[in-house]
Every structure is written in C-alpha cells, then in structure tokens.
Amino acid sequence: MPKGPGNKSCHNVRTDCTAPGLRQAVLDNLYYVSGNTPVTASAQDWYDAVAYCVRDRMLKAWNEGIERITKALDLRAVAYLSAEFLIGPQLGSNVLALGIAEPLREALATLGQDLDAIVDGEHEPGLGNGGLGRLAACYMDSMATLGVPAIGYGIHYEFGMFTQTIRDGWQVEMADKWLRQGFPWEIVQHEFAVEVGLGGSTETFLDAGGRLRVRWNPEKRILAVPHDIPVIGYGGTFCNVLRLWSAEAVDAFDFGSFSSGDYGKAVEEKILSETISKVLYPNDEPYQGKVLRLGQQYFFVSASLRDMLRVQQMLGKPLDTFHTTFAIQLNDTHPAVAVAELMRLLVDGHGMEWERAWAVTTKCFSYTNHTLLPEALEKWPVELFGGLLPRHLEIIYEINRRFLEEVRAAYPGDEGLAARLSLIDEASPRSVRMAHLAVVGSHAVNGVAALHTELLKTHVMQDFAALTPQKFCNVTNGVTPRRFLALCNPRLAACITSRIGPAWINRFEEEIGKLEAFADDPGFQAQWRGIKRENKAALSALAEKHLGVALNPDAVFDVQVKRVHEYKRQHLNILRVIALYSAIKRDPGAEFSPLAVLFGGKAAPGYFMAKRVIKLIHNVAQVINGDPDVGGRLTVAYIPNFNVRVGQVVYPAADISQQISLAGKEASGTGNMKFGINGAVTMGTLDGANVEMRQCVGEENFFLFGLTAPEVVEVKRNGYDPRAYAATDPVLGQALDMIASGAFSAGDREIFRPIVDNLLYQDEYMVLADFASYMHCQALVMEACRDTARFTRMSILNVARLGKFSSDRSIRDYCRDIWNITPELG
Ligand code: OX2
Known part of the structure; x- marks a missing residue:
C-alpha cells in the first residue's frame, strides 16, 4: 500500500x-x-x-483546506494581511512537509x-525585504503545522526584492525577474478576481429608506487577480493558502483609441493598472510622495476584505458576525488602511449603522508593530491620501472625531494629549498616522519581543498604552524549525533525531530540551563538531566558487547577515576587524586563532551610508585577505545577494552570530534565532529578542556587550560626544585613523570620509560608545573558542535551550491571547 x-x-x-x-x-x-x-x-x-x-x-490537503474555510459555519480563520511574504524556495520545504x-x-x-x-x-520568490516578510512566512508554516485555518493575503509583485551584485566593492542592484521561468506552485483563480477603485470623488444621496448615504465614485478601477500558493503543514495533512493579488487592467485595451489608430493610448490604461503590483518597495526609504505604495497597500487590502466578505456571504452568515469568521492580523501598518476600508464596505456598501460596523471592525482587527524607529512609522500627507482614497479620508476623519471625543471625555482639557493621540498629525504637511489608525481600529496591539513591547508601552505608544492598557500585549517572534533546522541543516537534524527522536520537528519547544543531556558527552560533542565542520566546508566551497575567497573550515566562522542599516551596526563589526588586523600587524608572530568574519545583506538602493559601509567592508577584506603578515589567520568575506536560500547555507556554518544593534533599536531580530538553533553562540547587545534568548540559554552561553536601553537614553541625555571615545581609546582612534588616512582605499581620503565624520560628529547609533565593550567581549570569545569542549557545550546548549523561539510557540500565543482560536493539531 x-x-x-x-x-x-x-x-x-x-x-x-x-x-x-x-x-x-x-x-x-x-x-x-x-x-x-x-x-x-x-x-x-x-x-x-x-x-x-x-x-x-499537496492538492488533497489543499482542497480540504479551502473547503474547511468555506464550509464550516463555526470556524474562525486567521486572515494574515501582509505586504510581504518572504517564502523562500518551495520545493525542499514541501518535500519535507510531505515526508x-x-x-x-x-x-x-x-x-x-x-x-x-x-x-x-x-x-526563490523574493517577495519581502527581510525580517518582517520572513516572519509572515514562518507564521504561515506554523499555522499549517498546528492546524490553524488561515489565509495569508498579500501582493503578487512582478519584481521582488532586487538582486544584489557587487562591482568593485559597491552594491549594484538588478531587477528580480522571479517569474521569468514560471512559478509552478501557484494557481491563478480568475473567478475570484475583484475590482478595486482609486481616486475620484464622493457624493451623498438618500437611500430608499430616506437615509443619508455616501457613494464613492472612483476615477479608475483595477482588477485584482488572486494567485494561490499552498502552504502545507509538517506531516502533509493540513494545508492553508497564501493568496497574492496581482493587478490587471479591467479592460485589456481601449477599443476606441485602438480603432482610431492610437495604439499607444489603447494600451496605456493597461500599463498603468499593472504598475500597481509591479515592484516591491525596498524599505528604509523615505515615504514622501510614494503614491504608488499607498495604491499597493489599498489594492491588496481592499481585494482581501472583499474576498473575506464573499466567504461570509457564501456561508450564509450575517455581516454583523463577520468577526466570528475572521481574525484579521495587520502585519505592521502597511495594511492599516483596512480599518477604513472595512468600515466603508459595511457602512457604505451594506448600509450598516456606524456603531455596529465599528464594533465588528474592532473585533476583527489586531495589529503587530515591528519597529521603534520613528522614521519607519508610516505617515501619509492628507492631500496625497485624499487624492487617492477620498472616501477613506472622510471615514478616517469620522473615526478620529469620535475617538477624540472619548479622549476628551476621559481627560478633559488635555488638548496636548488629544493632539498626540490624533490620527492626524497637524504639523505641516498634515498627515494621516497609520499606526494610530491601526491601534484605534484594533482590539489588540502587540510588539515582537518583551523589550520591544515594553518600549512601545513606555515610549513610542505611551499615550495609547495609558488610555487602553488592556489592548497591549507581547508576542515574541519565532522561526520555523522545519526550514531553519530540519531542512537547512540535514546533518545536524539527523544527529539530533538519533538522540532524542524526530518529535522535535513539530514539537520543538517541548522536545528540543532533551538534547541538554548530551551537552557534555564527549562522543556527542565530537559528532557535533564534525557536523559544524562539514557545514563550514560546504559554505567555504560556495565562497571559493563564487567569490574566489578561500575560507579555512578550521577557522571560527563569525557571521553577520541581515539588512545593512546603521542601527544594525555593520560598521561596528568592521571597526573590530580593523582593530584585530592592527593587532596582527603590530606583532605578526603572536598567536592568533584562525577567524573568518563573514558579512552579507542588502542595503536599500537609496541609502547612501549603508552602501558606503558595504564598500568599506569590501575594501578592508581586500587588504586583509591579501596581506602576507596575516597569512590567512584572519579572513573577511562579503556574501552577495543574501536571501532565504543563502541563509539556509550560512546559518548551519556559523560558530558566532553577530547581533549587535544599539540597544532599543531592533524590535526583535529573527536571524539571531536562526543562528542559535543551528548551534551558533550569540555575540550581542541587550536588544530585541537577544534579551530573552540570553535568559533562555543562560548568561554563560551568550557573549554580552554594550550599553543597555536605559543607559543609551542616559548617555544621550548627558550629551553624547563620540569624539571623546575616539580620543581616549587608542585602539578605536587608530582604527578610525586607518580608514580616514586611506589605508583601505589606496590613499584615497575622501571615499570613506562620510562614514568617519558621521561616527565622530554624530554617531546616532553609538558605535563608538560600545566599541571598547565589544573588543573586550571579542577577547572572551576567542578564549572560549580555544577551549573546544567548553565551546561545543555552549553550542549544544544554545540549540537545546532555544525551544521557545519556534514560531509554533508564537502562533500558540497569538491563538490564545489575540485570535481566540484553538489549533486543531499539535
Ligand atoms: C523587522 C524588524 O526590524 C525586526 O527587528 C523584526 O525581527 C522583524 O521585523 C520581524 O518582526 N520592517 N521590518 C521590520 O520591522 C519593519 C517595520
């Protein structure tokens, strides 16, 4: 059989x-x-x-999954709204799920x-920028594995995240034509296409019952066509769907223009319509004037809500029970316009009373915040917003009017508070605060790590937390142990299974701790090290092939892979490398255990400083790798085009994971977890989920350095002067001088001046303040690495004690604390 x-x-x-x-x-x-x-x-x-x-x-489980959502009257499904789903390569993970x-x-x-x-x-389909999009994909995996009925709703970008190539050390972006060869995993469902309006104006009218109603007359309409990708759970029996919308013209072309010979005009509308889902926006770019991006957000949100309402009607359920059918999660503010759109659909479209519609809306939505960086909080100039979505702007004003009425009733006379809470920022240009819309329209708001949630409540969203403390909760991020251990590290997976059985794959939190019993077993330790060495050899082979850089598999692999951003501090890492290089140069005969420092990650195309940091790393690598005094003891490499696929080779090969953002800046981080469950020991600050990871693995199994979040605030309050650090720390001073004097740029003193000057005169992310502590930590790391048995124990314990960071645990938290859904499996 x-x-x-x-x-x-x-x-x-x-x-x-x-x-x-x-x-x-x-x-x-x-x-x-x-x-x-x-x-x-x-x-x-x-x-x-x-x-x-x-x-x-997969189709049996897939069809059953769709039937489940569209047939069961008493079922609540998750609708996960996200502008990004970074799903990674599909074949390997589907084969794994099916067994x-x-x-x-x-x-x-x-x-x-x-x-x-x-x-x-x-x-791979690169339909995301980084952590946020990958988190959505891990959550889809966990929901399918745990048996949580869910639909992921997003955008079918024609061009995903750009492909990064490196020319002469500089990042060069190339278009990602991921669909060129077709994508066998998707099924296009034309019968569920919906029209989405944009622009135009609104008018009032009296309906048959004599009630005043509003009608939106959009200037143009675009067809949203769903592309369905199955997301199958581990075990192969439960399947959810990822429904990505692509934009098409309602009419293929304008026959009027065509027959009068104006062929260009005939297809113009088609081209304009299709631009809506043309390209993924790289983050870290200023939002100013991005009409197209707001258009994208509204486009997928409107299509998704209409799709959900279709299901509701198919089930024959009344609209005021909509929230019992769907728990709608807003993945950051990108889909926050959904709050206004659902109100419009219920009030304008179905004639529901405002109060009833608002009750349904707030019971549906919950919102996840992913960032503390003020510049990343989305705001749309009112004029731009109203031009594209005139009816939604009116609805937002009405939501705001009613909301501020409540605020004023609770805090009479506090106009400052009302202004701070308002959905509209009155500073010029007046703008819509999307995070405020998301908070007001949701019954739950969560941060993505304990520290992050705390900082949200005490700083960024302090006023909201005081007003509605019950709304705020924490769900610490997690990653799927299927893709990020079972699939990407088959050698380690087999080794773990040989000791504790295979149940860890879908019961990671419950089972992986059993590995702790083997942490000091010399035979197991030797096997563990052997596997790490093989994984390092595999990565070395790739580096040799693609970069022409020879990495010694017996070196310690010290890795930082993530988006390049000043707050993540790749420049702190390269300053450390320069300091180590100087130490070797000063005394080439001194003992120095082989160390390979690896970087990888993309910078936003318009991010001047991040792109210059990439160039600096390349130049430093060239000097160090070619210096006979170093003799291969210290190697630096930049792995180009970091994406999910590359990550799957990198995480298993790392000994040390660099998680060095300035405390209080990284909401959670998830790379830290991917490294940890593959046996890398973290060198990190008390930021994001590092804090909880350190608690779990134990402080003796984590290399901590740097200021804490409260210390950061304190130092800044007292007037932070980076130059004082450079002047008093000779190691730091010399590293900066080397860059400034052209030691890594053939004497060119200009090319890296912006980096050095920024560090000396601004240093917003306090690289210089944390440098000494980082170097001290580095010495401890090198000492630990020389003690093989101790380091192997640290590595094993990192895996054994990180059970909490499975995305299955995160999804159970969401189910229990936010969605009120009981998983059907596991
Ligand atoms: C990222 C955060 O920067 C990162 O800390 C977090 O781990 C990840 O989201 C998943 O929660 N865009 N990307 C993020 O936030 C935003 C906004």
Whole structure:
C-alpha cells in the first residue's frame, strides 16, 4: 500500500508516494507538461516536472483546506494581511512537509537526477525585504503545522526584492525577474478576481429608506487577480493558502483609441493598472510622495476584505458576525488602511449603522508593530491620501472625531494629549498616522519581543498604552524549525533525531530540551563538531566558487547577515576587524586563532551610508585577505545577494552570530534565532529578542556587550560626544585613523570620509560608545573558542535551550491571547 498524504487506497500517478510511482509521475510531467523526454530536458524542465509532481501530492490537503474555510459555519480563520511574504524556495520545504524525500530521491536517482541539485537550483520568490516578510512566512508554516485555518493575503509583485551584485566593492542592484521561468506552485483563480477603485470623488444621496448615504465614485478601477500558493503543514495533512493579488487592467485595451489608430493610448490604461503590483518597495526609504505604495497597500487590502466578505456571504452568515469568521492580523501598518476600508464596505456598501460596523471592525482587527524607529512609522500627507482614497479620508476623519471625543471625555482639557493621540498629525504637511489608525481600529496591539513591547508601552505608544492598557500585549517572534533546522541543516537534524527522536520537528519547544543531556558527552560533542565542520566546508566551497575567497573550515566562522542599516551596526563589526588586523600587524608572530568574519545583506538602493559601509567592508577584506603578515589567520568575506536560500547555507556554518544593534533599536531580530538553533553562540547587545534568548540559554552561553536601553537614553541625555571615545581609546582612534588616512582605499581620503565624520560628529547609533565593550567581549570569545569542549557545550546548549523561539510557540500565543482560536493539531 503506498504511504503518504495522497489517496492511500489506490495507486495513482498524482498521489502515489512510492519511488516507482514518483518516477512515473516525474516522467509524465516531463512529457506532458514541459513537452520533453529525459534526453531533451533542461535543468528547468526537471525542476518543473518534480515541482508539479510534489504539488499534485499537496492538492488533497489543499482542497480540504479551502473547503474547511468555506464550509464550516463555526470556524474562525486567521486572515494574515501582509505586504510581504518572504517564502523562500518551495520545493525542499514541501518535500519535507510531505515526508517523501527518500522515495523521491530514489526515483530521481534512477533517472540520473540528483534531488539536492534540483532543490538547490530553485530561484526563490523574493517577495519581502527581510525580517518582517520572513516572519509572515514562518507564521504561515506554523499555522499549517498546528492546524490553524488561515489565509495569508498579500501582493503578487512582478519584481521582488532586487538582486544584489557587487562591482568593485559597491552594491549594484538588478531587477528580480522571479517569474521569468514560471512559478509552478501557484494557481491563478480568475473567478475570484475583484475590482478595486482609486481616486475620484464622493457624493451623498438618500437611500430608499430616506437615509443619508455616501457613494464613492472612483476615477479608475483595477482588477485584482488572486494567485494561490499552498502552504502545507509538517506531516502533509493540513494545508492553508497564501493568496497574492496581482493587478490587471479591467479592460485589456481601449477599443476606441485602438480603432482610431492610437495604439499607444489603447494600451496605456493597461500599463498603468499593472504598475500597481509591479515592484516591491525596498524599505528604509523615505515615504514622501510614494503614491504608488499607498495604491499597493489599498489594492491588496481592499481585494482581501472583499474576498473575506464573499466567504461570509457564501456561508450564509450575517455581516454583523463577520468577526466570528475572521481574525484579521495587520502585519505592521502597511495594511492599516483596512480599518477604513472595512468600515466603508459595511457602512457604505451594506448600509450598516456606524456603531455596529465599528464594533465588528474592532473585533476583527489586531495589529503587530515591528519597529521603534520613528522614521519607519508610516505617515501619509492628507492631500496625497485624499487624492487617492477620498472616501477613506472622510471615514478616517469620522473615526478620529469620535475617538477624540472619548479622549476628551476621559481627560478633559488635555488638548496636548488629544493632539498626540490624533490620527492626524497637524504639523505641516498634515498627515494621516497609520499606526494610530491601526491601534484605534484594533482590539489588540502587540510588539515582537518583551523589550520591544515594553518600549512601545513606555515610549513610542505611551499615550495609547495609558488610555487602553488592556489592548497591549507581547508576542515574541519565532522561526520555523522545519526550514531553519530540519531542512537547512540535514546533518545536524539527523544527529539530533538519533538522540532524542524526530518529535522535535513539530514539537520543538517541548522536545528540543532533551538534547541538554548530551551537552557534555564527549562522543556527542565530537559528532557535533564534525557536523559544524562539514557545514563550514560546504559554505567555504560556495565562497571559493563564487567569490574566489578561500575560507579555512578550521577557522571560527563569525557571521553577520541581515539588512545593512546603521542601527544594525555593520560598521561596528568592521571597526573590530580593523582593530584585530592592527593587532596582527603590530606583532605578526603572536598567536592568533584562525577567524573568518563573514558579512552579507542588502542595503536599500537609496541609502547612501549603508552602501558606503558595504564598500568599506569590501575594501578592508581586500587588504586583509591579501596581506602576507596575516597569512590567512584572519579572513573577511562579503556574501552577495543574501536571501532565504543563502541563509539556509550560512546559518548551519556559523560558530558566532553577530547581533549587535544599539540597544532599543531592533524590535526583535529573527536571524539571531536562526543562528542559535543551528548551534551558533550569540555575540550581542541587550536588544530585541537577544534579551530573552540570553535568559533562555543562560548568561554563560551568550557573549554580552554594550550599553543597555536605559543607559543609551542616559548617555544621550548627558550629551553624547563620540569624539571623546575616539580620543581616549587608542585602539578605536587608530582604527578610525586607518580608514580616514586611506589605508583601505589606496590613499584615497575622501571615499570613506562620510562614514568617519558621521561616527565622530554624530554617531546616532553609538558605535563608538560600545566599541571598547565589544573588543573586550571579542577577547572572551576567542578564549572560549580555544577551549573546544567548553565551546561545543555552549553550542549544544544554545540549540537545546532555544525551544521557545519556534514560531509554533508564537502562533500558540497569538491563538490564545489575540485570535481566540484553538489549533486543531499539535
Ligand atoms: C523587522 C524588524 O526590524 C525586526 O527587528 C523584526 O525581527 C522583524 O521585523 C520581524 O518582526 N520592517 N521590518 C521590520 O520591522 C519593519 C517595520
């Protein structure tokens, strides 16, 4: 009897999970889908044939999943609204979820094909910037694994995150044409397409019952077409859907213009409409004037809400029970306009009374905040907003009028408070505060790590927290142990399973702690180190191939991979590297254990300073790697185009994970967790989720340095003077001097001046204040690394004690504290 999630009772070429059955299915797809035989098939043809074969085996769970949401009257599903879903490569994770890796590998081997090579060849959809988008994808994985009915709603960008190439040390961006070869995992559902309006004006009218109503007459309409991607849970029985909207013209072209010979004008509308889902916006860019971005946000939010209302009506449930059908999570403020849109749909569209509509709306929505950086809090100039969404602006004014009435009733006379809480920032230009809209329209607001939530409540959203303290809660982020351990680190996964069994894969929090019993077992320790070495050799091979840099697998791999941003302080890391280099130069004969410092990450295309930091790292690498005095003991490499796929090779190979943001700036971080569960020990500040990770692994298994968040505030209050640090710390002074004097730029003193001057005269992220503490910590790290047994124990305990950071735990928290949903599995 064939095993697997498909039809278990009969052999079927679309469901059979035995090696012969899979072999036949792949051959069939090759022949009938791609029009090929094994003789003519390209690598892409093989990939497609295997992908369709795997997708077939997901369809039973997929169809059951859709039926579940559209049939069950008493079911509450999560609608996860996110402008980004960074789902990563799909083939490997789907094979893992279905549990068919071995028969599939065997089947392909009989065809002369290697499953791993096919998996590695996948071009990933880069539909996100970084942590926020990847978190959404981890949550989709966990919801499917735990049996939480969910739909992820987002945008089907034609061009995702740019591809980063490096030329002469500079980042060069290239368009990401991820759809060029097609994407076998999606199914386009034309029958569920909806029209979305933009622009135009509003008018009032009396309805049949004599009530005053408002009608929005949009200037243009765009068709939103859903592309569905299955998200299957581990075990292969429960499947949710990721529904991504792409923009199309309502009419393919204007026949009037076409027949009068104006062909350009005939297709103009089509081109304009399609630009809405054309490209993902890189974050870290100022929001000014980004009409298109607001258009994108409204576009996917409106289509998604209308899709949910369709389900509600299909179920035959009355509209005022909408919140019992959907718990709608706003992933940051990007989809916050949903609050106004749902009000519009209920009040204008269905004639519901304002108060009833507001009760339904606030019971539906909850909002996750992901940032403390004031410049990242979205604000839209009122004029821009009203031009694109005139009716929504009116609704926001009305929400605000009623809200401020309550505020004034609770705090009479406190006009300052009312101004601070208002959904409208009255400073010029007047603008809509999207975070305020999200908070007022939601019944729950959460931060993404304990420290972050605390800082939200005491600083950024202090007034809201005082007004409605019950709304605020914390859900610390997590990452999926399927992709970020079982899939990306098969050697370590097998080793763990051999000791504690396989239950850790979907019960990470409960099971992984059992590994602690082996932390001091010399045999286990040796095996552990052997695996890390193999993973480092694999990464070295890639670095050699793509960068021509030789990394010594016996060196300590010290890694910082994440978006490049001043608050994340890649420049602090490179200053440390320069200081280590100077120490070697001063005394080339002194003992220095081999160290490989690796960087990776993209900078926003318009972020001058971040791009210059990338250039600095490259130049420093060139000097150090080529210096015979160093003799390969210290190597620096920049891994280009960091994305999910590259991460899956990097995390398993790291010994030390750099999590060095200035305390109080990183909301959570999730790379810290991905490194930790692969056995890297963190060198970090008390920022974001580092704080909780350190509590879990124990302070002796974490390398701590730097100011705390309250100390940061204190030092700034007393007048922070970075130059004083440079003047009194000779190591720091010399490192800065080397950059300034052109030691890494062939004598050019101008190229890095902006970095050095910024550090000396501004240093908003207090790199110089934390430098000495970082160097001291570095010495402790090197000492620990020399004690192999001690360091291996630290590494094992990092894995064993990080059970809390599974995204399954986060999703259980959301289910219990925010969504009021009971997971069906696990
Ligand atoms: C990121 C945060 O910067 C990061 O700290 C966090 O781990 C991640 O979101 C997931 O919660 N854009 N990206 C983020 O916030 C924003 C805004």
